[in-house]
Amino acid sequence: MADSAQVPTLVYLVTGGCGFLGEHIVRMLLEREPRLRELRVFDLHLSSWLEELKTEGAGPVQVTAIQGDVTQAHEVAAAMAGSHVVIHTAGLVDVFGKASPKTIHKVNVQGTRNVIDACVQTGTRFLVYTSSMEVVGPNTKGHPFYRGNEDTPYEAVHRHPYPCSKALAEQLVLEANGRKVNGGLPLVTCALRPTGIYGEGHQVMRDFYHQGLRFGGRLFRAVPASVEHGRVYVGNVAWMHVLVAQELEQRAALMGGQVYFCYDKSPYKSYEDFNMEFLNPCGIRLIGTHPLLPYWLLALLAALNALLQWLLRPLVLYTPLLNPYTLAVANTTFTVSTNKAQRHFGYKPLFSWEESRARTIHWVQTMEGSAR
Ligand SMILES: NC(=O)C1=CN([C@@H]2O[C@H](COP(=O)(O)OP(=O)(O)OC[C@H]3O[C@@H](n4cnc5c(N)ncnc54)[C@H](O)[C@@H]3O)[C@@H](O)[C@H]2O)C=CC1
Numbered sequence: 520m521a522d523s524a525q526v527p528t529l530v531y532l533v534t535g536g537c538g539f540l541g542e543h544i545v546r547m548l549l550e551r552e553p554r555l556r557e558l559r560v561f562d563l564h565l566s567s568w569l570e571e572l573k574t575e576g577a578g579p580v581q582v583t584a585i586q587g588d589v590t591q592a593h594e595v596a597a598a599m600a601g602s603h604v605v606i607h608t609a610g611l612v613d614v615f616g617k618a619s620p621k622t623i624h625k626v627n628v629q630g631t632r633n634v635i636d637a638c639v640q641t642g643t644r645f646l647v648y649t650s651s652m653e654v655v656g657p658n659t660k661g662h663p664f665y666r667g668n669e670d671t672p673y674e675a676v677h678r679h680p681y682p683c684s685k686a687l688a689e690q691l692v693l694e695a696n697g698r699k700v701n702g703g704l705p706l707v708t709c710a711l712r713p714t715g716i717y718g719e720g721h722q723v724m725r726d727f728y729h730q731g732l733r734f735g736g737r738l739f740r741a742v743p744a745s746v747e748h749g750r751v752y753v754g755n756v757a758w759m760h761v762l763v764a765q766e767l768e769q770r771a772a773l774m775g776g777q778v779y780f781c782y783d784k785s786p787y788k789s790y791e792d793f794n795m796e797f798l799n800p801c802g803i804r805l806i807g808t809h810p811l812l813p814y815w816l817l818a819l820l821a822a823l824n825a826l827l828q829w830l831l832r833p834l835v836l837y838t839p840l841l842n843p844y845t846l847a848v849a850n851t852t853f854t855v856s857t858n859k860a861q862r863h864f865g866y867k868p869l870f871s872w873e874e875s876r877a878r879t880i881h882w883v884q885t886m887e888g889s890a891r
């Protein structure tokens with residue numbers, strides 16, 4: 520990257536920049552990257568907030584909205600020409616069976632391959648990829664991953680299309696580190712693995728909240744409180760992406776081809792107890808100190824849902840929250856404890872747990888259709 524302490528010279532491209540995480544990355548870049556000259560936001564669906572940002576909130580930075588599809592190699596290459604850094608966060612996040620395995624593979628794996636090829640073709644040297652904890656686990660055997668780090672041995676066995684696709688895509692990104700890009704310089708890549716992200720704009724939290732409202736302000740415990748699930752605030756995930764992008768040139772030898780779990784100080788709790796940190800102050804209660812239904816019955820219901828999904832597919836898309844995969848993930852302890860990102864590039868969470876919590880609660884309270 521050019522040395523540009525004063526004059527903004529850098530061109531960034533964020534794929535999936537209109538998604539839940541992508542929007543936070545875009546806003547964080549505008550706030551925290553003083554060397555930014557142009558920010559290209561590439562997404563299949565462009566959001567309306569982008570228009571407001573372009574006219575009001577971007578200061579001297581030129582924000583360019585690009586409607587495009589990562590599965591179309593020519594669209595990716597055209598969007599990327601002349602950019603210095605690409606943050607590839609676009610992905611099909613689907614664990615409910617909304618999309619076919621083929622589509623998930625196409626977007627997550629072929630899309631990533633296209634981004635790498637476009638880096639090589641256009642001479643873009645720095646690639647930050649949003650991977651996922653799902654690349655590691657939980658595995659299909661339900662083995663716990665307790666306070667693990669990037670070097671913790673774990674039997675990563677996947678069957679579900681989403682983690683399979685993220686694992687393949689991450690591998691492509693890491694293997695691409697060092698490839699010569701147009702101009703002869705080496706590509707520097709790195710992958711971030713967030714645990715379950717939460718915060719403003721989180722669709723699953725929105726669904727849980729509305730379900731709670733429909734049940735008269737109640738949700739029913741389905742997962743034992745003893746199962747711990749790793750969570751991370753979206754603002755901190757965005758901050759880690761920005762920091763990696765900023766440090767990748769200076770620390771290429773150390774960071775190139777590396778993976779980092781994305782973490783912060785959010786407490787280790789079960790998926791449901793954690794959600795209650797936000798939903799409780801918004802009038803939702805979690806009923807039961809133990810799961811109301813035994814595990815075998817939930818597993819049966821999950822299997823029934825999967826069968827119904829398959830039977831109904833020709834007629835209607837049936838995509839309930841509970842399926843064998845989501846039940847297994849929610850019931851398996853998976854938490855990370857690591858300081859690799861701090862050691863390698865000085866990452867410290869930008870938002871404390873208290874602030875992350877307060878921001879998320881505020882978002883739930885001001886959500887359309889909220890109880891207040
Ligand atoms: N939500 C979570 O808890 C976690 C998410 N991740 C990863 O973070 C990334 C972002 O996820 P979210 O923001 O949660 O999802 P999201 O669905 O809100 O955002 C994904 C964005 O990618 C865009 N996109 C999808 N297909 C595209 C295509 N073919 N071409 C261009 N753009 C396309 C979508 O329009 C959307 O704006 C994904 O790569 C996901 O795998 C990783 C760990 C946890």
Ligand SMILES: C[C@@H](CO)CCC[C@@H](C)[C@H]1CC[C@H]2[C@@H]3[C@H](O)CC4=CC(=O)CC[C@]4(C)[C@H]3CC[C@]12C
Pocket residue numbers: 612614650651652653714715716723741742790791840841844845846848849
């Ligand atoms: C059994 C249900 C009763 O309330 C609870 C179902 C909760 C599930 C919908 C979620 C539990 C764990 C979540 C996943 C986890 O946070 C890891 C993820 C990482 C990603 O990269 C994408 C999202 C997700 C798979 C996330 C999806 C929702 C859960 C399965």
